Amino acid sequence: MTDFAAETSYNEHLTVGATELDAIVTVTASGSGSTRGAAGEPGGPDAAEIIILDVSGSMGGKTRKLTAAKQAAAAAIDCLRDGVQFGVVAGHEAAFPVYPVWGPLVGADSGTRAEAKKAVAELKAGGGTAIGQWLLEANRLFPDDPGTIRHAILLTDGQNQNETEEQLNAALAECEGRFQCDCRGIGTDWRPDELRTIASSLLGTADYIAQPQDLEADFRAMMQQSMSKVTGNVHLRVWNPVGATVGFVKEVQPRIEDLTGRRIAVSEQIGDYPTGAWGDESRDYHVNVRFPARGIDEEMLAARVHLVVDDEAVSQALLRVIWTEDLALSTKLVPELERFKQEEASSRLTREALEARQAGDLDLATDRLVRGLEAAEAAGNAEQAENIRRLLEPGPDGTMRLKRDASDEDVIIADMGTGRTARLGPAPAAGDDQNVDEDA
Numbered sequence: 001m002t003d004f005a006a007e008t009s010y011n012e013h014l015t016v017g018a019t020e021l022d023a024i025v026t027v028t029a030s031g032s033g034s035t036r037g038a039a040g041e042p043g044g045p046d047a048a049e050i051i052i053l054d055v056s057g058s059m060g061g062k063t064r065k066l067t068a069a070k071q072a073a074a075a076a077i078d079c080l081r082d083g084v085q086f087g088v089v090a091g092h093e094a095a096f097p098v099y100p101v102w103g104p105l106v107g108a109d110s111g112t113r114a115e116a117k118k119a120v121a122e123l124k125a126g127g128g129t130a131i132g133q134w135l136l137e138a139n140r141l142f143p144d145d146p147g148t149i150r151h152a153i154l155l156t157d158g159q160n161q162n163e164t165e166e167q168l169n170a171a172l173a174e175c176e177g178r179f180q181c182d183c184r185g186i187g188t189d190w191r192p193d194e195l196r197t198i199a200s201s202l203l204g205t206a207d208y209i210a211q212p213q214d215l216e217a218d219f220r221a222m223m224q225q226s227m228s229k230v231t232g233n234v235h236l237r238v239w240n241p242v243g244a245t246v247g248f249v250k251e252v253q254p255r256i257e258d259l260t261g262r263r264i265a266v267s268e269q270i271g272d273y274p275t276g277a278w279g280d281e282s283r284d285y286h287v288n289v290r291f292p293a294r295g296i297d298e299e300m301l302a303a304r305v306h307l308v309v310d311d312e313a314v315s316q317a318l319l320r321v322i323w324t325e326d327l328a329l330s331t332k333l334v335p336e337l338e339r340f341k342q343e344e345a346s347s348r349l350t351r352e353a354l355e356a357r358q359a360g361d362l363d364l365a366t367d368r369l370v371r372g373l374e375a376a377e378a379a380g381n382a383e384q385a386e387n388i389r390r391l392l393e394p395g396p397d398g399t400m401r402l403k404r405d406a407s408d409e410d411v412i413i414a415d416m417g418t419g420r421t422a423r424l425g426p427a428p429a430a431g432d433d434q435n436v437d438e439d440a
Helices: 065-078 110-121 131-141 165-175 192-201 212-227 335-359 362-379 382-389 408-417
Strands: 003-009 013-015 020-030 047-054 085-091 095-099 149-156 180-186 206-209 234-239 245-253 264-267 270-274 281-290 299-309 312-324 392-394 400-402
Touching (some): 020 312, 047 131, 065 085, 095 131, 180 212, 206 408, 234 281, 281 299, 335 362, 335 408, 362 392, 382 408
Parallel strands (some): 013 312, 180 206
Antiparallel strands (some): 245 281, 264 270
16 A cells, blocks of 8 residues: 655745745655566556557658667567556557557457567558547547556657647547556657647656667656556645635646646635656645735644545645744745746746747847756756757857757757756655644
């Protein structure tokens, strides 16, 4: 059984007239036995996996992308636990099941793994790209059992040219909440914003694969990560008193994901925010709460944050505030909160820079990139700072400016880096709360 603990990092002292609170809530899951049922072995929760491969024309030829994709899919299939229901879907301007060709998903064992890898090896490239159709085919194949953890891996090398944006959005709306999907782009002809939208809608990750030979290790890592998930149907539940509202809820570690619009109303004062499945891991959430100001030395319980599994609260963190005239108290900074604010700023500024670059506004792009770099450095995210530096160069006066000949690869790497954050040091241990915190 998984144990969940919640930690909080925030300044409970508010200056006179203050009407909002920002807090980091760190949720840690442990004791799940997520190493149980390793590849090729039974055990673990009910799960279903589908690998979705782009087989459009651009994946073939001398690019070796389809060859690498087949090898990667085979490696991922080998990582499946015995008994996990699985299948493979291929897509171009349409989608079709590769394995099993007929009927529902099948349970993984030595025989079905071998059959699936043989079917994948026979795939050929040709046609266009309609990712919404691929997702709908996977959605059709996934079992309806609400207790099953459903996950997909999607690979593409191109833009969604054979269906409209409205068709893709409609497909995402149909798939949202049904399964999670980790997305990967290979080459430089796909759109980061498009892939990120798919991953965001389906509570997955999106990333860039630079070379075909890197696919196999990445697919194996994604499948191993999925096999470690043992607790599904998990929500972050936020309660507010009458008069208070949630400004936003964002996951900020290990990725930046705004969950605000996903709120499921439990009551007028309670909302649930889906988090996806969990193994033994730690995640950080930025919770913003807004309320009317109160008098000096008055206190208020601004929010109660639970992690909820199958509608049962398994941890609790309380966010209490008190108004004060003591500036030393009310202006005290919280390092964790400040760092994530810098991470979020770097992400926003970098995306604004790349949009300005695309529009031809090089001065604005330079300004946003330099500021995004400063924010990444302040957050301690050395990887993203280096990604941004690759798009800059010193000008004649020594100041940094946008590199006019930046490669498409460097642009994509910086763009995809905006969704990831860096963890500095270990996550807080259960019981090491910095503020008020209680376990349910």
